Amino acid sequence: GHSRIDVDRRARTGDPEVVFGAGKSPQQVVEILTTLHAAHPDTAVLATRLSPESLDAVEQHLPGAVADRLARTAVLGPLPPARGLVQVVAAGTSDGPVAAEATVTAQVHGARVERIDDVGVAGIHRLLAVRDRFTEADCLVVVAGMEGALPSVVAGLVGVPLVGVPTSVGYGTGAGGLAALLSMLNSCAPGVVVVNVDNGYGAGVHAARVARA
Amino acid sequence: GHSRIDVDRRARTGDPEVVFGAGKSPQQVVEILTTLHAAHPDTAVLATRLSPESLDAVEQHLPGAVADRLARTAVLGPLPPARGLVQVVAAGTSDGPVAAEATVTAQVHGARVERIDDVGVAGIHRLLAVRDRFTEADCLVVVAGMEGALPSVVAGLVGVPLVGVPTSVGYGTGAGGLAALLSMLNSCAPGVVVVNVDNGYGAGVHAARVARA
Amino acid sequence: GHSRIDVDRRARTGDPEVVFGAGKSPQQVVEILTTLHAAHPDTAVLATRLSPESLDAVEQHLPGAVADRLARTAVLGPLPPARGLVQVVAAGTSDGPVAAEATVTAQVHGARVERIDDVGVAGIHRLLAVRDRFTEADCLVVVAGMEGALPSVVAGLVGVPLVGVPTSVGYGTGAGGLAALLSMLNSCAPGVVVVNVDNGYGAGVHAARVARA
Amino acid sequence: GHSRIDVDRRARTGDPEVVFGAGKSPQQVVEILTTLHAAHPDTAVLATRLSPESLDAVEQHLPGAVADRLARTAVLGPLPPARGLVQVVAAGTSDGPVAAEATVTAQVHGARVERIDDVGVAGIHRLLAVRDRFTEADCLVVVAGMEGALPSVVAGLVGVPLVGVPTSVGYGTGAGGLAALLSMLNSCAPGVVVVNVDNGYGAGVHAARVARA
Amino acid sequence: GHSRIDVDRRARTGDPEVVFGAGKSPQQVVEILTTLHAAHPDTAVLATRLSPESLDAVEQHLPGAVADRLARTAVLGPLPPARGLVQVVAAGTSDGPVAAEATVTAQVHGARVERIDDVGVAGIHRLLAVRDRFTEADCLVVVAGMEGALPSVVAGLVGVPLVGVPTSVGYGTGAGGLAALLSMLNSCAPGVVVVNVDNGYGAGVHAARVARA
Amino acid sequence: GHSRIDVDRRARTGDPEVVFGAGKSPQQVVEILTTLHAAHPDTAVLATRLSPESLDAVEQHLPGAVADRLARTAVLGPLPPARGLVQVVAAGTSDGPVAAEATVTAQVHGARVERIDDVGVAGIHRLLAVRDRFTEADCLVVVAGMEGALPSVVAGLVGVPLVGVPTSVGYGTGAGGLAALLSMLNSCAPGVVVVNVDNGYGAGVHAARVARA
């Protein structure tokens, strides 16, 4: 009956324990968070991709947890000390949930996070206005949907390690995020690395590992 | 045996006659160009997608023709008077052949053409340095491969009608130009219209029609 | 918290401000329209892809706005003076919403618009009956789903600039509009340019830019 | 080593024996044609998709055979009496090889064949000029590449059974014939049936079966 | 506001008028059927792809109409006299709705129809038990989902014209009917022609045209 | 520079060592075979996907090796004793190379192999004539290209474990073997398992493991 929870990740990789909430019942989410927190009371455990019902259950049964409705995450236990700076850069309002997931994830994995929003390439002056800030980051997470051009432009401006996150914002041939993903994989700018569509979690883990090193 | 050549396009659409050279033998190309030129001696006829062998045959048998090795085109007969300005903008050197095809096509269809090269988005300062010129054009043709981001950035800068041309420059998931095509179809900038991968011809026709109106 | 609204598009491109309604709450739509209208009281602002709930909210809270249930648009502020003529041509009844979005968009971007409906290629006589009208347009927007053949036939009849809009009308391999999109991208007729599936907005912007020039 | 040749098709289906030449050596082609002809001396056997080398071998070793370089076919033995009329309609010159394969196949399967060429939809007047002839056919085979619109227009003109054959003529997103195939599968005209890309053979078999009934 | 209904199809093609019900409101369906029936009171008009609500509306407002819940069709007016025999062959129970649509369509287009069900290839003895009946048909419509092998086996047994109809029955890589469609397009048996996934209508039109000739 | 050859597979899995020849130079192939044979002189080592040049080199430098030009394999060292029976069943002549690769592989992995050829579904009587033999096998490997229907029909006849191998035999939408692969993955017959396109090797390994158990 019970699942073989992996409670030793921290020892192996230095990362916190994380629950992938998709397809899990509210009760399962609460139980696993409780178990992991008991094993690691000194540091935050994270749950991602929570349904509204799971978020309700977390808020009701785990008063110590911090739920984020936009990011669809819950965090239980104290954040680790923040080492290094991750900037999460988003093209448009619709990319907000994915940017939020990257933000929470990077914090739980030990980085300080700044947000820079609404700098899509259709109004390039907005991006140029903030370009000097990019050089302060240890790692950039650049989130964009539609044609996903933003990482290409940012990566041409600074030499900071940069992760592109395509989002499923779009319609027609853009539905599902394929256009944005392909755009980032084929960037003409040097050194853009990519995660799966809407995978703010993966980008946040990588960025925090880079920043905290 | 002989093909039913459409020699009345000019009357119907105001456009010159055009031969699609792909899959035609050098002899066929020379013959069709000769026939069309005889029917329309006063204005240029165009052949596109010519093989090196067809270009050789054109130069040998049609001394009055102008062959362009990069564009893979041949033009026979005098260009029409140029009305309106088309700017053909290219991201990188590798996009040159497609930009050249668009250039020749727009000229044969009655527009004046300017070229702006090497303004890919990975070095955005190069693009910003020429942005004021864009407002002089009646129509922009923006050619880019890899992630195809250039039309999105340009279309955010000026309100001039703009046609994006994805090129098949790229490898891996970018091979064949799909990434660039999807990027342009899903542009977050307003009013970007698109043609098939490597279709400089189609973009040139549309741009000339817009410019000469 | 608040989004970095781009209120300077008009100065840059001559185009009105536009809100992409998909994924925005009714309250967000009303707020952004209000803000943009305050910044540009003299000319219309446009919202597209509005949910029924957002359309309700617009009608309730912005009595000066004109909502179009078929087009899923709202317009707030006076239309600009109409320069040039855009014809929006639709193959069948099911293409109506996309044709309507193109119509409203072209008007808000400064063009006069005429509609020509129900001229699908399966009954070619209907199309031939109206062909003389096409020559009056400065730009044609041709909307079709299923096999998307209509732009190819129209573009063979006249030399007017023409934008094809594939719609997601269809099923089986036609679901999502891919068949119509590929058909238009590979048109054997000269100069067909294309926008994303169901993107009446993009076609309307381009057509108005062409017509008003 | 020898292959288990199916020499009883005629008894089962009334159709002649056919050799699929792709991937077979010239020697194999000659041997199988010889075997099949010996078993059925009174009626033609057909080989399709022959390489130039196989066509050479057929002409050298089987003087009674009729090889067609464009269709890439060889026929050995007398044609059956022709019953019924198949019209093979082609959009452009480049569709010639596939139209030729359909023609030879329909003849070998017992139908009389007429050819109607160069009636692509970009010059619709050429098609309208021949529309009255279509009503004389028992079955139409309509061959087109690029956007593959021709079957949709023809099927709207007459109620004759019609098979569309997409060809691999095209480039970019049209390469391989996918655009033409999808276009025909999603035709808005009634009753269009389709075969695989470049499969003139399959269309010819079906059309002859319809015509000879 | 009103749509340009094509009321002349019969004169052009000999086929009845047909309404494509997908995306139309119950009221629209009833109105168009009424209009078409008034123009052609002597022969049936057909509506396909009707929603349950449209079927309800037809039954309530058009008492003379015959609605088929499985086929999702409605027929108004007397069937034409039946000429020729179409057999509709289905692999499994789940293919029933598509087979029913083909059946009704062929009847409305002037053919007599027989049904042969539950003869999927996983139990080949069931198919062999009925093979002699196939030779009585003028045209076969063979409906199958999953791997779509049935048309290949039937087409190897008899020389009757045969249309394959892939259905969207399946899951995983079979979802949407792509596997069945590709299987039929690539049949190793001679002369299989194909329609779009779930397009019983198209197959019925073609088969009736063949049978009634 | 030397590669870390895995010389311990036998101990771990009971299987022989195998060299994947694609992309390796003739010299590399000969060297690796020599090394592996030296480590395991008592039992055969296998090389697959050898280029003609590699096959030449093997024959020249390793006189004890058995090269198979059709299968593109080489075997060095004595075959293991044969336990159990694998039948390799092929639809057509063109599937021969893949069937041969499966045959050699199963023998090297310890099974006896029988071949049954030319039993494609378009002539189902050929298959029914051999069906009784299938029950003698411990495992069936069924190889087919085009529409890939053969495994579905065979798996409905007997309860023997069966592996389908799609081949890349085909053209148009069948090119590359996708149609055959999808057909086998979506078989309506019970228990069909599948390997990658043209992967006779994988099927042979699995079948031998089943047969020898």
Added chain:
Amino acid sequence: GHSRIDVDRRARTGDPEVVFGAGKSPQQVVEILTTLHAAHPDTAVLATRLSPESLDAVEQHLPGAVADRLARTAVLGPLPPARGLVQVVAAGTSDGPVAAEATVTAQVHGARVERIDDVGVAGIHRLLAVRDRFTEADCLVVVAGMEGALPSVVAGLVGVPLVGVPTSVGYGTGAGGLAALLSMLNSCAPGVVVVNVDNGYGAGVHAARVARA
């Protein structure tokens, strides 16, 4: 009316009768199970892919049946004696339903089944801890979603016949299970065979056939 149920599978293949519940009404499921059980009272019949409503109906109307809510199966009649051992290995909790379907299926087809859960490759020590058990199995069924790497790692550890089952667990480019399927089809480990996404049934049939031999 009634469907042609195949009640002779057992005689032909030694396998039990199985009902594919998808798309069938609760009433149909109950009726077919009843009919099959009457024909084969001595051995279990199986129904898969049952909706919650069908599971309810089975529990209400067939008290002798065993329903499994996770596997979405029902079994009516006594299990056959278990011969041989199948191990069903699952990567993560979300793969549970597919693993359960494979488990029930293998039992009904005559094998004993063991389950090994939560051994995904991201924590490889969990897998290594159980590797010795794998050698006891006659056949392994390895179930994994996301990147589907688990079968590749297991197949490198032991020489037991192994079937990979990709699941549709995933999002973005992983939605629908394509990534896992491709991963398993292209395994670098020898002898991995694969079934369709989420096809625990197919894997269970094959594994039981192997195990019981």
Added chain:
Amino acid sequence: GHSRIDVDRRARTGDPEVVFGAGKSPQQVVEILTTLHAAHPDTAVLATRLSPESLDAVEQHLPGAVADRLARTAVLGPLPPARGLVQVVAAGTSDGPVAAEATVTAQVHGARVERIDDVGVAGIHRLLAVRDRFTEADCLVVVAGMEGALPSVVAGLVGVPLVGVPTSVGYGTGAGGLAALLSMLNSCAPGVVVVNVDNGYGAGVHAARVARA
């Protein structure tokens, strides 16, 4: 005429100048390398994706350059001082060229590089034997083709930032590297980021930026 070479990248991003050699003539490659080296004599410039002819030209005309035939790269000018450690890990011999490109690129971008080869997941003991070394790296580049499982396994072992590079090694559904790419994008291990198929260059840039920080 001349291309607008971007000679200021170093100032903007701290990275060296790089020439993308694909599609450039040997003469172009030599000229651009010469120009860039003249502008930056103190630090290496890099050319990638060089044809054999371009490599020949570099060796002949630029004696100071270091050409790497496997990596298809050339380096002109002194390497920067190495800061930080990048480990390039490769699954098999066939992944060598891509691993070599990543190696050279990371060195030119300022990192020290170690190579770990032949640790594919089909022989997991080889990987476990070197796992302790991974913790010494500042960034891991993990190169794999076929099913691309290696990054998932490595990322579960250590918390070091890790970039996966899918290679186009494979055939059938694996041809072109899609299987490996999807596998890495959908890794069940935390924090795997990815570059385009065969893009050792992009991975090397990112890894060096991480390592040298």
